[in-house]
Amino acid sequence: MSFVPGQPVTAVVQRIEIQKLREGENLILGFSIGGGIDQDPGQNPFSEDKSDKGIYVTRITPGGPAEVAGLRIGDKIMQVNGWDMTMVTHDQARKKLTKKREDVVRLLITRKSLEEAVKHSKGSHPRQ
Amino acid sequence: MDNESQYSGYSYKSSHSRSSRKHRWVRRLKRRSTYSDDNWGETTTVVTGTSEHSISNEDLTRVTKDLEESTPLECKRFIGPALGGCLSFFALITPLAFLILPQVLWRDALKPCGTPCEGLYVSLAFKLLVLLISSWALFLRPPRATLPRFFVFRCLLMVLVFLFVASYWLFYGVRVLEPKEEDYRGIVEYAASLVDALLFIQYLALVLLEVRHLQPAFCLKVVRSTDGASKFYNVGHLSIQRAAVWVLDRYYNDFSVYNPAVVNLPKSILSKKMTGFKVYSLDENTTNNSTGQSRAMIAAAARRRDNSHNEYYYEEAEMERRIRKRKARLVVAVEEAFTHIKRLHEDEAAASPKHPREVMDPREAAQAIFAPMARAMQKYLRTTRQQAFHSMESILTHLQFCITHNMTPKAFLERYLTPGPTMQYQQQSGRGRQWTLVSEDPVISGLRQGLVFSLRRLDFSLVVTVTPLPFLRLGEEFIDPKSHKFVMRLQSETSV
Numbered sequence: 001m002s003f004v005p006g007q008p009v010t011a012v013v014q015r016i017e018i019q020k021l022r023e024g025e026n027l028i029l030g031f032s033i034g035g036g037i038d039q040d041p042g043q044n045p046f047s048e049d050k051s052d053k054g055i056y057v058t059r060i061t062p063g064g065p066a067e068v069a070g071l072r073i074g075d076k077i078m079q080v081n082g083w084d085m086t087m088v089t090h091d092q093a094r095k096k097l098t099k100k101r102e103d104v105v106r107l108l109i110t111r112k113s114l115e116e117a118v119k120h121s122k123g124s125h126p127r128q
Numbered sequence: 129m130d131n132e133s134q135y136s137g138y139s140y141k142s143s144h145s146r147s148s149r150k151h152r153w154v155r156r157l158k159r160r161s162t163y164s165d166d167n168w169g170e171t172t173t174v175v176t177g178t179s180e181h182s183i184s185n186e187d188l189t190r191v192t193k194d195l196e197e198s199t200p201l202e203c204k205r206f207i208g209p210a211l212g213g214c215l216s217f218f219a220l221i222t223p224l225a226f227l228i229l230p231q232v233l234w235r236d237a238l239k240p241c242g243t244p245c246e247g248l249y250v251s252l253a254f255k256l257l258v259l260l261i262s263s264w265a266l267f268l269r270p271p272r273a274t275l276p277r278f279f280v281f282r283c284l285l286m287v288l289v290f291l292f293v294a295s296y297w298l299f300y301g302v303r304v305l306e307p308k309e310e311d312y313r314g315i316v317e318y319a320a321s322l323v324d325a326l327l328f329i330q331y332l333a334l335v336l337l338e339v340r341h342l343q344p345a346f347c348l349k350v351v352r353s354t355d356g357a358s359k360f361y362n363v364g365h366l367s368i369q370r371a372a373v374w375v376l377d378r379y380y381n382d383f384s385v386y387n388p389a390v391v392n393l394p395k396s397i398l399s400k401k402m403t404g405f406k407v408y409s410l411d412e413n414t415t416n417n418s419t420g421q422s423r424a425m426i427a428a429a430a431r432r433r434d435n436s437h438n439e440y441y442y443e444e445a446e447m448e449r450r451i452r453k454r455k456a457r458l459v460v461a462v463e464e465a466f467t468h469i470k471r472l473h474e475d476e477a478a479a480s481p482k483h484p485r486e487v488m489d490p491r492e493a494a495q496a497i498f499a500p501m502a503r504a505m506q507k508y509l510r511t512t513r514q515q516a517f518h519s520m521e522s523i524l525t526h527l528q529f530c531i532t533h534n535m536t537p538k539a540f541l542e543r544y545l546t547p548g549p550t551m552q553y554q555q556q557s558g559r560g561r562q563w564t565l566v567s568e569d570p571v572i573s574g575l576r577q578g579l580v581f582s583l584r585r586l587d588f589s590l591v592v593t594v595t596p597l598p599f600l601r602l603g604e605e606f607i608d609p610k611s612h613k614f615v616m617r618l619q620s621e622t623s624v
Contacts, residue, residue, distance in 0.1 A: 032623040039620065058621050090620060097624040 009086060012118050013078055013108040018069040020103050029097060029105065030064020031057050031071055036090030046074040048112065054078075055085045055093045057109075072111065079108040205274050208282070215286055216263055219293050219326055223252065226300060226319040234308050241313040248316045255323045262330060266338065273373040276565060277572050280367065281336045289329055296322050341366045346575050347595050350375055354588040355390070357383055362597065369571040372583055375592055376563060380551040386588055387547065389513035447511075454508040455545065461504040462537040465497040471534065494528040509544065517553055518544065561585075 020027040035044055037053045046056045057075045060067050077085045080096045088096070097105060230238060296318075304315060341364035348371065351358040359382050363371055472487060488496065505523065509515040530540040543552070565571055566589070567581035579594040 029624045032621050034621045040615075059623070061623075090622065094622045094624060 009078075011078060011110040012114045013110045014070075014114060016069050016071055016107045016109055018065050018071065018105050018107065020105070021065045027098070027100065027103070028064070029066050030061040031066040032059040033077070033090075033093055033097070034058040036093060037087060038089045038091075047076070052076075053087075055088065055090075071107070071109065075109040075111045077107055077109050081106055205271065208274075208279075209271055212267065212282070212286060215289055216267070219289055220256065220259065220263075222293055222296065223256065223319040223323050226296075226304075226315060226322070227252075230304065230309070230312060230315055233305075237308060237310050238312045239310050241316070245313055245316050248313075248320055252316070252320050252323055255320070255327060259323065259326055259330060262334075266330075266334060272377070275369045275373070275571075277369060277570075279370070280572050285329065285333045285336065288332075289326075292322075292325055292329065296325075340364065341370070345597060346577075347597055348375060349593045349595070350379070351591050351593075352383060352386065352588060353582075353591060354386065354388075359383065363575070365574055367572050367574055368567055368569065368579070368581055369565060371575055371594075372563075372565050372571075372581065372592075375590070376583065379590065380554070381549050383550055384547040385517065385550045385553050387513060387517075388587060389516070451508075451511050454504070454511045458501070458504040458508040458544075459537070459541065461501040462541055465501045466537045466540075468497050468500075469493050469531070490528045490532045491524075493531055494524050498524055498527060505544070514544070514547065 018029055020029055033055050035041070035047075035053060035055045039053065041047065041053045042050050044050065044052070044056060046058070047054070055077045057066075057071060057073055057077065060071060060073050077093070079085055080093075081102065083096045085093055085096070300318070303309065304318075309315065343364050344362035345364050346362070348361045348363055349358060350361065359378070361375065361378060363374055366374065469488075506515075509518055526543060527540065562585075564584040565581060566584055567579075569579060569581070571581075575594050577594065577596045581592055583590045583592065
């Protein structure tokens with residue numbers, strides 16, 4: 001999940017679609033994010049590379065829409081509805097996730113276990 | 129102010145009304161409304177139906193002011209210092225008398241006293257010299273004010289000095305003069321002890337009269353009753369009368385001069401309300417209920433829409449515009465006038481004999497350049513209602529002063545563009561100014577919180593309110609210079 005500046009980022013991503021839950025006036029997704037290019041990356045407990053300034057999922061409300069859709073704690077969000085999340089400020093990320101007119105958000109997330117799973121499956125099932 | 133000298137060749141208008149009003153109070157000429165009449169000194173005044181022998185209130189106060197200022201020299205002013213002077217002279221002479229009297233009266237019987245006495249003589253002489261010099265420095269000053277009541281500390285000190293000296297004389301008379309004491313050294317020591325006591329009394333006087341009131345303890349708010357000009361001062365512990373003198377000292381420097389012409393809203397704005405209503409009573413029995421009529425008028429006037437604030441606003445704006453215009457003209461006129469003359473240096477005079485220029489002294493130079501700016505100056509002073517403070521003569525004197533000291537036109541105009549402190553307009557008369565201290569508490573009591581007293585002059589008064597200065601509790605916080613450290617902001621976590 002680290003990147004070399006100037007080189008394209010490659011990652012194995014999972015697509016997750018979350019339906020927003022309406023609670024009174026608010027549409028909630030049921031998780032908390034942390035990180036951003038204006039934050040201190042050294043304090044991120046979930047990132048492998050402590051200079052990674054991406055957006056990470058820090059908390060999931062149990063039973064909320066995010067958990068139901070398959071989001072896990074520690075996931076790094078790469079895209080939200082097509083908007084890039086690897087080089088945004090914390091506030092921009094929040095805004096992209098909490099647009100009032102959108103009822104559903106489609107995230108591309110990546111996590112370490114995904115890579116392992118792909119490597120594993122590649123190893124055991126070599127492509128022909 | 130009475131000079132009506134004609135400056136030849138220049139055509140500004142001189143007239144009667146320029147001279148001081150105190151000689152003209154018999155004939156009172158009514159002028160048109162103050163806003164439109166801006167020709168100072170022109171004879172276009174209108175005599176109205178009021179009689180020629182009426183006196184206005186302003187003239188009356190001026191007359192009484194002059195009367196009171198021309199009273200003969202008051203002796204009351206000098207009694208206090210004279211008494212103090214006599215007492216201190218007596219006190220200074222006493223030790224010398226103590227020493228000299230035995231020598232004069234029974235010289236032969238005295239025991240000779242050698243070196244110790246000479247030592248005492250020297251110390252006595254020096255102490256007396258110090259007493260003399262410090263008395264001169266501290267107490268021999270002309271008094272600045274006469275207070276309505278006794279100055280408590282000064283009286284206390286004079287009584288103390290008197291008691292001391294009297295008791296020393298008593299003792300001296302009983303113990304030394306009567307039995308013709310022979311121990312001269314004892315007498316010299318006695319005189320030295322008196323001088324020591326006098327030095328200590330002088331120290332007490334210094335502390336009580338000069339030092340005690342230096343540490344600030346109260347805040348005085350001084351407000352002038354006519355136009356609301358106010359200032360805050362910090363004073364120490366003083367009695368009310370001393371505080372009043374202190375405030376008046378500062379008043380002459382800090383407050384702009386009181387101009388009776390700039391006080392209230394003009395009547396044309398305020399008095400539009402009550403006019404325009406006539407009350408007819410339709411009752412058969414015509415009882416004269418005037419209260420009913422006036423009540424009806426007041427009610428009707430209250431219901432009418434009140435636009436006087438509007439008029440006031442526009443009047444103020446117009447006034448300001450007019451003042452600015454006149455000021456611009458004045459500044460330009462003065463600048464141009466100043467370019468007409470220049471200072472002649474000695475080498476220039478010798479170097480150009482073929483162009484003999486007329487050499488003038490400052491007075492003539494001032495008169496020469498006054499004429500072009502005279503009209504602009506008149507108009508400006510009239511618009512800002514300062515014409516009562518500056519006579520033609522005083523302007524010329526000021527111009528002469530400025531030319532002599534190489535001042536620029538702006539420096540010359542500084543005196544007229546802003547109303548200066550009252551001190552600037554004082555004529556140096558020896559009579560002094562009469563102020564009345566109005567107070568509910570006895571004036572020798574000290575200042576304390578919530579006290580209010582006022583200082584009244586003929587046409588205005590200063591109201592003084594006393595509040596104690598707050599007690600300050602100063603705490604301490606030590607910051608280690610190494611403790612200034614910074615980190616990046618913590619990861620903020622937002623729930624979505």
